[in-house]
Amino acid sequence: MAWLWWVGAALVFALIELLSLDFVFIMFAGGALAAGIANGAGAELWVQAIVFVVATVVLLVTLRPTLIRHLRENTPKAPTNAEANVGRTASVVQEVSTASGLIKLSGEVWSARAVPGSPPLAAGTTVRVVQIDGATAVVEPEA
Known part of the structure; x- marks a missing residue:
């Protein structure tokens, strides 16, 4: 036993x-x-x-x-945290230039900058996140 x-x-x-x-x-x-x-x-x-x-x-x-x-x-790699925001759309809160700006992404306000060579994006413009650089979202106008 x-x-x-x-x-x-x-x-x-x-x-x-x-x-x-x-x-x-x-x-x-x-x-x-x-x-x-x-x-x-x-x-x-x-x-x-x-x-x-x-x-x-x-x-x-x-x-x-x-x-x-x-x-x-x-096991497929699932993006998490800030990485999961790449590819999402956001709305410009304060004009976004290649140097600075603010967007509303997933209900939160993020600091943002436009991709190099992009014109300034006015408030209310819909943008797509192409990269997260630290605490800053790099965005481009949604096509």
Whole structure:
């Protein structure tokens, strides 16, 4: 019946993994399952502990990097924060020149400047954000 303790530990590690999502605790769960198998085969407690440690380390060193690489390669990159505003339309609040100005973007007032070579954009003009440079939106007139 001691193998049930190892299975219980594996379940606890798996639940913790669900909260962390970093492929570490699931490797501990694999080690606990290996120790449970060792217990089922009649191994002594010290052997079970060694099986747990060795299996966990092997999984962390071999399987985790592969899983992380696979996840990064197959997960589309979603723009966040300021980067997510590129391509959105905005309204000019205060005339925007190549040096300065203000726009209303996603309900917030941003400092802005027009793309180089663009004429000044009057208040009320609809513009498209082409780049975020620090805290300044670089805009062009919407076509």
